[in-house]
Every structure is written in C-alpha cells, then in structure tokens.
Amino acid sequence: MKILHTADWHLGKRLDRFSRLEEQVSVMNKIVEIADEQKVDIVIVAGDLFDNFNPSVDAVELFYKTLKRLSNNGKRPIIAIAGNHDSPNLIDAPDPLARECGIILIGHPHAKVQEFELENFKILNSQEGFLELKLNQFEYPIRVIHTAYANEVRLKQYFGEEKEKALNDTLAAHWKSIADEFCDENGVNILTTHLYMNKRGALLLEEPEGEKPIKIGNADMVYSDAIPNQIQYTALGHLHGFRNIGTEEKPVVYSSSPLCYSFSEAGQTKYVSVIDAKPNDKVSFEKIELKAGRQLVRKSFDNVDETVAWLTHNPNTLVELSIESDSYLKAADRKRIFQSHDGIIYLIPKVKNFENQKTDIVEIDITKDLEPLFVDYFKSKNANQEPNEDLVDLFKEIQKE
Known part of the structure; x- marks a missing residue:
C-alpha cells in the first residue's frame, strides 16, 4: 500500500503584502502529479490546510479542487485534519459532501467520522479519533489514529483527563487505548496528528518564523515515545522542514510545507513523503522534492x-x-x-x-x-x-x- 503524506499547505498565506496564491496553485498541481505518478493508494494531509480561520474564497476554492483531483474521482481516499491555523468548524462543514468524493475532513481531535462506502473503498470501523478503511485492491485494511490540533486545555477536556496531568501522558494513554483495541498485526497502522512533537532528550526544534507557536514551555510538549508500538508510521504536521524524529524502522515524519513561507526557511528544499507499507512489517518511505514556487x-x-x-x-x-x-x-x-x-x-x-x-x-x-x-x-x-x-x-x- 502506498500512502502520500503532506502537510502545512497554508493556502491563502501571504508574505507580507505579497500573495503566494499563484505559487500555491503550481505546487498543488505538483502534489497531484506525484500522487498519480507514484500510483498512491491513500493521501494524508496533516493539518494547517489554510493559513487562517477565515481563508479567502480563492484559497478555499484551491483547497477543494486540489482534494477532488487528489481523490481521483473517489477512487483514492483522502484524510485531512485541522492544524493550529485552521478553524475546526470550517474544516468539518463540507464533510457530508466531501465524503461523496472519498474525502474525509476532520476538524476536532475527538471526531468520530460517519461510516460510509464508495465503489473503491469503505470505512469498516470508526471511533472517536480512529478510522479503519478497506480498499478494494488490498486484502488487509489500513487503520488511522487521528488527532487534529487543539490546545492543551481542550485536548484534556476532550479526552477526560485531569488538567494537571501532562499532555504527553494524556495523549499516550489515549493513543495506546485505541491501538490496543483496534491495531493488530493484520493491517497497516498509521498515526496522524498536528502537534509539536519531539524526541525525548533531543534539542528543541525551532518553530517556523511567523508561525503561530504551539510549544509554550514544556507542559504541552509531546514526545515521540507517546506513540504506540503498533504504529508503523507517524504523519506529523506543524514544522515546515522535512525531518524524521523517529527511527528508520518506525518513522515519525514532518513532511514539510510545500513552499518556503518565511525567510527563516530560505534555501530549504520542500518535500512530500511517499510511504510503502504492509501489515506486520517495517515501512519504507521516500521524500520527493517539490519543485515549484519562487x-x-x-x-x-x-x-x-x-x-x-x-x-x-x-x-x-x-x-x-x-x-x-x-x-x-x-x-x-x-x-x-x-x-x-x-x-x-x-x-x-x-x-x-x-x-x-x-x-x-x-x-x-x-x-x-x-x-x-x-x-x-x-x-x-x-x-x-x-x-x-x-x-x-x-x-x-x-x-x-
């Protein structure tokens, strides 16, 4: 099974007074081309779909058109979650119509997606923060634990934990509970989230210049050791540079933004990640360069x-x-x-x-x-x-x- 992981589109973003929409159209076209050329089976967009809570009409139009093309007329499922720049309600609003095209939009971290079936795939199981999909061309399912962005207080309210308890422990317990119940060795197991995550003991990763910060102190730090053992690949959003903070056997990947969005990113190469996965085996992934934009x-x-x-x-x-x-x-x-x-x-x-x-x-x-x-x-x-x-x-x- 081939999975394309992308994130941090920030559609509608400007660089000071300068519009980036024309460049965004170009790079969205490139992502669609890669999905088609690589014969990708499923796409995950890990948050910050838009640059603000009230995106322009042009940005919204580009978003829907891109997702429709990525879905290949409903043959390829798309899972897109909200990031810290997105309005959860705006992301959720078109979900009933989007499902007709195989597009699953998730605005809230505790969301339960309505089960549905199309010609080429169906949702076998949906729980709060969890999806299991069966694609016709595979004998095995793909399971996706999903946690869209919410601030620390809201996350703890959603998951019913004590406010004094560290966010890392809250999420670790939540993810483990789902994985232990639903993620056995007979399917592909993926986690996607839009949070500031780092490897325990590693240097702090710099958040992008001009980005709304997620990390304030260490109370809201999430460490990669919170990821359940059953998870084969973690698709992250938020940091704009490509990096794997996991291991070769179990990658935990920021796929990068599709364009350089601040001068602190000047000179960065941007990528999408294309993952090869099958049950009960380590995944392999390739980062594919996005050559678009100024x-x-x-x-x-x-x-x-x-x-x-x-x-x-x-x-x-x-x-x-x-x-x-x-x-x-x-x-x-x-x-x-x-x-x-x-x-x-x-x-x-x-x-x-x-x-x-x-x-x-x-x-x-x-x-x-x-x-x-x-x-x-x-x-x-x-x-x-x-x-x-x-x-x-x-x-x-x-x-x-």
Whole structure:
C-alpha cells in the first residue's frame, strides 16, 4: 500500500503584502502529479490546510479542487485534519459532501467520522479519533489514529483527563487505548496528528518564523515515545522542514510545507513523503522534492549598482534585501531598486559606522515651520543625514491628516 503524506499547505498565506496564491496553485498541481505518478493508494494531509480561520474564497476554492483531483474521482481516499491555523468548524462543514468524493475532513481531535462506502473503498470501523478503511485492491485494511490540533486545555477536556496531568501522558494513554483495541498485526497502522512533537532528550526544534507557536514551555510538549508500538508510521504536521524524529524502522515524519513561507526557511528544499507499507512489517518511505514556487533569498549589498544587477538576473525570487551604505538611500536609488524586481519583500537600509559617526549638537529653531523642524530633528538623530524624499512625503501626508 502506498500512502502520500503532506502537510502545512497554508493556502491563502501571504508574505507580507505579497500573495503566494499563484505559487500555491503550481505546487498543488505538483502534489497531484506525484500522487498519480507514484500510483498512491491513500493521501494524508496533516493539518494547517489554510493559513487562517477565515481563508479567502480563492484559497478555499484551491483547497477543494486540489482534494477532488487528489481523490481521483473517489477512487483514492483522502484524510485531512485541522492544524493550529485552521478553524475546526470550517474544516468539518463540507464533510457530508466531501465524503461523496472519498474525502474525509476532520476538524476536532475527538471526531468520530460517519461510516460510509464508495465503489473503491469503505470505512469498516470508526471511533472517536480512529478510522479503519478497506480498499478494494488490498486484502488487509489500513487503520488511522487521528488527532487534529487543539490546545492543551481542550485536548484534556476532550479526552477526560485531569488538567494537571501532562499532555504527553494524556495523549499516550489515549493513543495506546485505541491501538490496543483496534491495531493488530493484520493491517497497516498509521498515526496522524498536528502537534509539536519531539524526541525525548533531543534539542528543541525551532518553530517556523511567523508561525503561530504551539510549544509554550514544556507542559504541552509531546514526545515521540507517546506513540504506540503498533504504529508503523507517524504523519506529523506543524514544522515546515522535512525531518524524521523517529527511527528508520518506525518513522515519525514532518513532511514539510510545500513552499518556503518565511525567510527563516530560505534555501530549504520542500518535500512530500511517499510511504510503502504492509501489515506486520517495517515501512519504507521516500521524500520527493517539490519543485515549484519562487525561491526565498536573503541578500546583502553595499552598492546600489550591484544590487540592481543581481535583482535583474534573478527575477524568479522573493527577496529580503539589506543595503549597507555611507548614507541613507536616496529616493532615486530606492526607485531604481524596486523598478528592477517585483519580488522585493523587505528592503533594509543600513548606514555604515552609524554608531561611530559624531555630529555637532545643533540648536533647533522651534519658530520654524513643521517641515523644516522635522528635517532638523531627523538630522539630529541620524548623524546629520537628510531624510529621503519618501520620508518627507510621508510626513506631509501625516500633517494633512
């Protein structure tokens, strides 16, 4: 049985003011192509389907279209769970219609999916947090323990544990109870969840820059030793870099986001994971690179001409640009830079040796008009440098308000 594991789509996400929707369309197409080329039997999407609780119409449309294509007209079951960026109710809402296409949407961690049957597969058993599916082409079933994201308090409320009890122990007991009852050696056994999970004793894994943090202290830490022994592969979501925090025999995998979504991810290669699994045997998995979207780059220059030359020769990038110079950038230079490239997300000007520059104390004449007073004040705070035209124009706009 082949399983495709992907996560952290963040559909609708922007990079500052810059829309990523066109890139997301491209990378969703790539994921569908991989599923078809690899002849995948089932797809798991491990949370953060959208970037916020109220996604745009375009993001929602891309989500449904992608899942429908991945499902191959209902022949390939899809299991998609909510992450910390998703509204559980929004994810759950279309489930009755989605099931007609073989798509199982799970918004809450204690969800019990309604049993149904299609031409190519059926749900044999559904409990809170558990599914057992039988695909026609296999003699054995696949079991999926699923825990969509919820915060620590809600998770403990769902599972009926004492609030003082560590989240790790709560989930470990819950997962073990399900696995002991339903996950024997006669089927493929998978766990999928969207939580911050790490290997006990390992260095803390950095959450993505700009990501809503899950880990606050250690009370809500979940360790990989909470995973039941019966589980052959754990499909995680939340961290945006591909990594296996489990073992070769029993992988515990963050499959990565499909695109670089912050400059802390600049240079990362993105993947999906394709797993080969059969009952009572160790799985094998292959990480398949996703080649789509614009590359995120952090660049530093000390010369405007070199900056413009690099930008002109690297148009298919999104750039965080730092320019160090002897004085503040002139408005004409800023205009040249932005006209040379449409993907400059941040422009960070730096003045060389700013701290060491000495200026004479200038007495400010408070009888002047506001605009020259602003210029004098700016010069007094910035090593006698004149404010550029953009700043002066902004000051004039503020005056008008």
